[in-house]
Amino acid sequence: MAQINLSGVGKVYAGGSRAVGNVDIDIQDGEFIVLVGPSGCGKSTLLRMVAGLESITEGEVRIAGRVVNEVEPADRDIAMVFQNYALYPHMTVRQNLAYGLKNRGTPRAEIDRRVAEVAQILQIGDYLDRKPRALSGGQRQRVAMGRAIVREPAAFLFDEPLSNLDAKLRATMRLEIKDLQRRLGTTSIYVTHDQLEAMTLADRLVVLNGGRIEQIGTPLDVYRKPASAFVAGFIGSPAMNLLPAHAVPHLPGSAHAGLVGIRPEDLKPSDSGQIAMQVRAIEELGVSRLVHGMVGDQLLTVSLSNQYPLGETLHLAAEPGAVHLFDAESGQRIEAH
Amino acid sequence: MKRTLFNNRLLPWLLLAPQLAITFIFFLWPATQAIIQSFLRQDAFGLSTNFVGLANYRALMNSAQYMNSLQVTAVFAISVTVFSLLIALVMALAVDRMIRSARTYTTLLVWPYAVAPAVAGILWWFIFNPTIGILPYLLDMVGYNWNHLSSKRDAMTLVVVASVWKQISYNFLFFVAGLQAIPASLREAAAIDGAGPVRRFFDITFPLLSPTTFFLLVVNIVYAMFDTFAVIDATTQGGPAQATNILVYKVYFDGFIGQSMGSSSAQSVVLMAIVITLTVIQFRWIEKKVQY
Numbered sequence: 001m002a003q004i005n006l007s008g009v010g011k012v013y014a015g016g017s018r019a020v021g022n023v024d025i026d027i028q029d030g031e032f033i034v035l036v037g038p039s040g041c042g043k044s045t046l047l048r049m050v051a052g053l054e055s056i057t058e059g060e061v062r063i064a065g066r067v068v069n070e071v072e073p074a075d076r077d078i079a080m081v082f083q084n085y086a087l088y089p090h091m092t093v094r095q096n097l098a099y100g101l102k103n104r105g106t107p108r109a110e111i112d113r114r115v116a117e118v119a120q121i122l123q124i125g126d127y128l129d130r131k132p133r134a135l136s137g138g139q140r141q142r143v144a145m146g147r148a149i150v151r152e153p154a155a156f157l158f159d160e161p162l163s164n165l166d167a168k169l170r171a172t173m174r175l176e177i178k179d180l181q182r183r184l185g186t187t188s189i190y191v192t193h194d195q196l197e198a199m200t201l202a203d204r205l206v207v208l209n210g211g212r213i214e215q216i217g218t219p220l221d222v223y224r225k226p227a228s229a230f231v232a233g234f235i236g237s238p239a240m241n242l243l244p245a246h247a248v249p250h251l252p253g254s255a256h257a258g259l260v261g262i263r264p265e266d267l268k269p270s271d272s273g274q275i276a277m278q279v280r281a282i283e284e285l286g287v288s289r290l291v292h293g294m295v296g297d298q299l300l301t302v303s304l305s306n307q308y309p310l311g312e313t314l315h316l317a318a319e320p321g322a323v324h325l326f327d328a329e330s331g332q333r334i335e336a337h
Numbered sequence: 338m339k340r341t342l343f344n345n346r347l348l349p350w351l352l353l354a355p356q357l358a359i360t361f362i363f364f365l366w367p368a369t370q371a372i373i374q375s376f377l378r379q380d381a382f383g384l385s386t387n388f389v390g391l392a393n394y395r396a397l398m399n400s401a402q403y404m405n406s407l408q409v410t411a412v413f414a415i416s417v418t419v420f421s422l423l424i425a426l427v428m429a430l431a432v433d434r435m436i437r438s439a440r441t442y443t444t445l446l447v448w449p450y451a452v453a454p455a456v457a458g459i460l461w462w463f464i465f466n467p468t469i470g471i472l473p474y475l476l477d478m479v480g481y482n483w484n485h486l487s488s489k490r491d492a493m494t495l496v497v498v499a500s501v502w503k504q505i506s507y508n509f510l511f512f513v514a515g516l517q518a519i520p521a522s523l524r525e526a527a528a529i530d531g532a533g534p535v536r537r538f539f540d541i542t543f544p545l546l547s548p549t550t551f552f553l554l555v556v557n558i559v560y561a562m563f564d565t566f567a568v569i570d571a572t573t574q575g576g577p578a579q580a581t582n583i584l585v586y587k588v589y590f591d592g593f594i595g596q597s598m599g600s601s602s603a604q605s606v607v608l609m610a611i612v613i614t615l616t617v618i619q620f621r622w623i624e625k626k627v628q629y
Binding site: 080 | 520522523525526527528529530531532533536540541544545
């Protein structure tokens, strides 16, 4: 159980290229923080800096109040779950779980007790004596989690732990991770590029882009009030429509902004609608339909329940308060007046 | 897995033919000849050839020289294998830790492998030459009188050093590849699990490297038993006083210099049997332990 504080954290590689710059995050005790962003945004680097697998070239990382910049990974009191699980292939599940405890000189009886406890929590008791290669993807995932839990660390670090699983298993494991973290109350940092995973798991989201923080906030905050055009386009599926203001001159506030953002589900057909869209393609999702069309020379996507013939012109109106305005140059959010 | 089926029955044999021909002409046929000859004895003028049964083998087992050669071979093969594996592993570990210049070092370290064994032998012959060599000169400064022409121990050291030097490159390449095949995350996980560098090596790296090590063990023993012929021939020629007369050199010497075909053939059959036995033992006993 611990707070984790990052202040002014940055990473510049020996060659001079910058991976991460000026990151400030204060993580509360027991909080589940998700670092999300496109590949190459520095989220994994940031996590590895907290873990001690990557040197910190700027700023300070504190775990439970202690500056850990120069502390070995083993002495940071953290546990990490890797994308490829990183289970020791030549050891049985039991040995995998016990390895970290053994290295720390934990008494034999205590190791046995904790391994049994974790095996019970994660329901991996039946294959404690198997080697990792004899396990399925989901089982390996559980063992990897078990190896993190068994040490009872101050914090869990997850590096895209679900990206090697198929979609169905991923949804199940997502729930399990969330549930487990709630029960154990251990501070967690979770890295993913999947915005759905980020939305569902996080207490707070940290959206990263190009090594910098775009926004920190609860999933709903970030979804409802994206701080920048980048966040607006990244969080939410289907992605928010981002149009140059001159393409939709009738929308409120568009006169002051460079970019106008409207989520596909916030547009409704209306006879008085001022956005005229010509239907180009329709994607059937079952519960709704994604209607893609052109407004002038701009692509627009709308989530609708009815079927429309291709080529028809739809008149759409935006829900009040659902229009997001962004500065053309900085991409920053502009509050409507 | 998708399989491609060829309807042509001749094609597979045609594709295999060159390799089969080489195997037959250079391995199976001479081996058969050796086995046949090992049961025969020719008179000094080659006028008559008699079947003598196991007499050639019996003579070998009663020969003090042959027993000496067996012992020399054992010392030589074990030394070459152990040192070449150990040195190559240390070098591979060092290169694996490097980030920027690893490629350059790898390239440089592979060069000795491109040198022909006979050339390597000559090279060491010059370096170790008691009269003109640089090493005896240097050793003389620290008070050691090097002379592999009279000292058995010096001679053995020379052939071991020359043979090890030649084989390090090969082992090194395999170890580097083996190390790179171990995901970095495993070592990182071990680091987080509280294992220091030494412990990480013995708990994680070395066990995961064991298939490579096992393969190299087999290859190196075979190398030490057969391929070091040129090194011996170019440096000590089995001397002094049989001190470096390993089995494969003795086969050549007795057969082609001594013209004792029957005995030489029997020796080569024994040598073949020893290597086959060693390889079988290695696969039976050790391979089971390196699987994970």
